[in-house]
Amino acid sequence: MTEELTTPLHAEHVAAGATLTSFAGWQMPLRYAGDLAEHHAVRTAAGLFDLSHMAQIEVSGPGAGAALDGALVSVPSQLADGRARYTVIVAEDGGIIDDLIVYRLSAEDYLVIANAANRVSVLDQLALRSQGQPCAVVDRTPHRALIAVQGPRAAEILAPLVDVDLTMLRYYASVQGRIDGVPALVARTGYTGEDGFELAVPAEGAAGLWRLLLGAGEAAGLVPAGLAARDTLRLEAGMPLYGQELTRATTPYEVGLDRLVKLDHDFVGRDALAARAAARSGTHLIGLVGSGRRAARAGSTVLSGSGGEGAAEIGVVTSGVLSPTLGHPIALARVDVPTAAGEQLDVDVRGTRQPMTVTELPFYRRPA
Structure with a gap:
């Protein structure tokens, strides 16, 4: 068996008594004090996440922008320095290999953040697709860490520690700075539906920074948070998960990621996506809300209409949970027939039909 990887913060998680789990080949904290407490802390104050399992891939050189343009469905070379974009990389047939965030640090320096499970696939594809361009594709994951501070008090906690003005940092933008002497790429991004920051730092500085942030944020209610809370937070925010x-x-x-695809440039998979755009399959992603306390889980069948023996299977739930913030069941589902907000469908929840209503995404929006 292949030995699982650990992040530069593994000892911190063990010392804190975290429940560890195997995730995409890594040992990761599933929870610390508890899923609900961590979830609510992020919604009301702040949470601290170890995201160091995520792939950090540098693409640099005079041809970096052109290489990424040809590799991805979007056009990273058109980003301004310091800006980021959520995007996807697809195969020749248009199937999604991974969803990514691409940071343009300068005209010749880009950072690609990929999912841990797809690190090798994305690295290989970027290297293959950049052939012929004067650029280098380098996996920095083993030498880096990624720490996220997420929640309404995230800026308040981080601002006194970092040597950059966070009030000037827009959403999906980044800046190079230092935190207690540790060089950091400070990005205003996240996967929780809250304001927050992701900090890419050298591995050797990660543990000290983690402890510094925990101490600085304690009075504001910041707590360490694990994968379980991250999943319920992203689902409430209507954010998709690879897999x-x-x-x-x-x-x-x-x-629902049509907006990311720019068919006016040449990239791997363009022809397949152009054909799909012209002849849609009919499959689409919807949000569902229910009542009571029983949550539909991934794999639950979605049925047309409500009640009746003639209800047809029209799709499947991809993610579902009893929303900690909203107090009722929510789910994302892929369905094969047209739907509209307010329409009622049935979901087979462990052998029992449960009515759920189609709703606009996201399920949760942070207060203005």
């Missing part, structure tokens, strides 16, 4: 909403068998057009 559930996004798969190799789906294209961006089946999962």
